Amino acid sequence: MKFLMLGNEAVARGAYEAGVRFASAYPGTPSTEITEYISSYDEVFSEWAPNEKVAVEAALGASLAGARSMSAMKHVGLNVAADPLFTASYTGVNAGFLICVADDPGMHSSQNEQDSRHYARASKTLMLEPSDSMECLYFTTRAFELSETFDTPVLLRLTTRVSHSRSLADQGARREFKRAYKRDPQKYVMMPAMAQKRHKFVEERVLALKAFAESTDLNAVEYNDKRIGVITSGMSYNYAKDALGDKASYLKLGVVYPLPETLITDFAANVDECYVLEELDPYIEEHCRALGLNVKGKAYFTALGEYSAKLIREVILNEPPEKTAGIPGLPGRPPVMCAGCPHRAVFYALKQIPGLIVSGDIGCYTLGALQPLNMMDSCVCMGASVSMAHGMDKTGSRAVAVIGDSTFIHSGVTGLIDIVYNKGSSTVIILDNSITGMTGHQNNPANGMTIKGEPTRQVDLKKLCNAVGVDRVFTVDPFDLKGFTKLVKTELEQNEPSVIIARRPCALLKTVSFGAPYVIDKEKCVKCGMCLKIGCPAIFKAADGKSAIDSTLCAGCAYCTNLCNFDSIIKGGGQA
Numbered sequence: 001m002k003f004l005m006l007g008n009e010a011v012a013r014g015a016y017e018a019g020v021r022f023a024s025a026y027p028g029t030p031s032t033e034i035t036e037y038i039s040s041y042d043e044v045f046s047e048w049a050p051n052e053k054v055a056v057e058a059a060l061g062a063s064l065a066g067a068r069s070m071s072a073m074k075h076v077g078l079n080v081a082a083d084p085l086f087t088a089s090y091t092g093v094n095a096g097f098l099i100c101v102a103d104d105p106g107m108h109s110s111q112n113e114q115d116s117r118h119y120a121r122a123s124k125t126l127m128l129e130p131s132d133s134m135e136c137l138y139f140t141t142r143a144f145e146l147s148e149t150f151d152t153p154v155l156l157r158l159t160t161r162v163s164h165s166r167s168l169a170d171q172g173a174r175r176e177f178k179r180a181y182k183r184d185p186q187k188y189v190m191m192p193a194m195a196q197k198r199h200k201f202v203e204e205r206v207l208a209l210k211a212f213a214e215s216t217d218l219n220a221v222e223y224n225d226k227r228i229g230v231i232t233s234g235m236s237y238n239y240a241k242d243a244l245g246d247k248a249s250y251l252k253l254g255v256v257y258p259l260p261e262t263l264i265t266d267f268a269a270n271v272d273e274c275y276v277l278e279e280l281d282p283y284i285e286e287h288c289r290a291l292g293l294n295v296k297g298k299a300y301f302t303a304l305g306e307y308s309a310k311l312i313r314e315v316i317l318n319e320p321p322e323k324t325a326g327i328p329g330l331p332g333r334p335p336v337m338c339a340g341c342p343h344r345a346v347f348y349a350l351k352q353i354p355g356l357i358v359s360g361d362i363g364c365y366t367l368g369a370l371q372p373l374n375m376m377d378s379c380v381c382m383g384a385s386v387s388m389a390h391g392m393d394k395t396g397s398r399a400v401a402v403i404g405d406s407t408f409i410h411s412g413v414t415g416l417i418d419i420v421y422n423k424g425s426s427t428v429i430i431l432d433n434s435i436t437g438m439t440g441h442q443n444n445p446a447n448g449m450t451i452k453g454e455p456t457r458q459v460d461l462k463k464l465c466n467a468v469g470v471d472r473v474f475t476v477d478p479f480d481l482k483g484f485t486k487l488v489k490t491e492l493e494q495n496e497p498s499v500i501i502a503r504r505p506c507a508l509l510k511t512v513s514f515g516a517p518y519v520i521d522k523e524k525c526v527k528c529g530m531c532l533k534i535g536c537p538a539i540f541k542a543a544d545g546k547s548a549i550d551s552t553l554c555a556g557c558a559y560c561t562n563l564c565n566f567d568s569i570i571k572g573g574g575q576a
Ligand SMILES: Cc1ncc(C[n+]2csc(CCOP(=O)(O)OP(=O)(O)O)c2C)c(N)n1
Pocket: 026, 027, 028, 029, 074, 076, 077, 078, 080, 111, 362, 363, 364, 365, 382, 403, 404, 405, 406, 407, 408, 431, 433, 435, 436, 437, 438, 439
């Protein structure tokens, strides 16, 4: 039966139907919902791991033990999990093992735009790329069989638009699957003598996969008008079909590694002009060029951002470009910390310390880099705030690191160990809002709840920092502006490392309720604009030049009352 499903939901359904028994992941947009949907199936053990490397290793362990298993992550997550991926390619699998990786062309919610297809080629593992929810489900079920047939981890590459759009998908029944564990050190203990033999296997497997790619139904040729040919995959196929319809012929690649050389060469020979339509890198294009084919790719289509049917019509059909950017009449909505967000208070306090360098990290708190707070100097990748602050500290610049609770567990704690072990004296501020906020409220080891919302043993951040050798660990409420600022200043003066745990729950958690919204007493407001300096979306400058508070947005947190020297911000009478 057909259901309208999100791409990520369809991947989860496909995995469920394939009899998956183990799923481990770390959240990351646009991949997060895959594991969230999987967690709704009781037959599957699902978990949030502390990071992607752990998730992939856990899933590989389950595969070796005989359970079909999987992991899902965003593109940069695969950088973290690259170490196990490359050697899992050598060990191969026992039961089917799937790694879903979701790229983010256009960087809707990412710090870079990397193209994960290179990972398949570099690790020599099969990579499939669906273009809609139907294929998300079907390709996922196939991925497990192929993983077992070819003894390889399988990568399923998604992009934001495939993961996050809805289309029809055929649901079927679950088929249970179990293999016995078979001890095989020659295959699973990757030390040089064994790995050398497995490398030979990997090279042979690439040849077998190439032969498979030539004949599989996952790749499809569609001949229409042969004057224009399009080689494409994933969401770009939908854009091309929308733009060109039957004015073009298509080679739609469902297998993006290894690429089917004969299929590609034959297709190119059968059309007059051959375009390669692929977002991000010229991955397929370069392969075509290596085959000696004269295809049209990045010379016509950008390597930046997302494509669209409009773009394809403009380039291939010479349609005039549309003049308007975005949807006319819609106001811009720059990202902003929510009303009541505890992170705002941390950055406002840091702003009171002149000349301070803030080594930033990835999470909701990265918004502290934007106006009016403008209090972040760097942000590179998860965990980098701590290690980069150490590098700054050791070379003569005093910096604080700011890092969220989930990010600290993911990869910040290793940086802290670096600081302690190498006699650093950095101050690390952990913004503990009791949730993984940025990706939509996932539980994590520091909030003591599992993916299913069940209580579990909570990582005690203070004890963890003490255990790695930090003696000066403080847990404080960032809403105490004076106390918090004073503590940061004191810790900056110390010649030893310190950790300040700024603890206050995310304002969007169900458990958080502040009470009635605040209002401005217009009689008392002197238009000084101090309350506007924290960038709260509820506070704005009214037509009379005085401040005003939007009662529909105000969370009632009262942080702004810290800033008003004229007592003009007062509690309103309404209900929050
Ligand atoms: C390697 C990697 N994995 C996942 C992500 C996606 N991601 C960005 S920030 C973040 C965690 C944010 O949680 P936390 O540190 O608790 O901060 P909060 O957003 O709650 O303020 C995640 C999962 C990423 N950017 N990089």
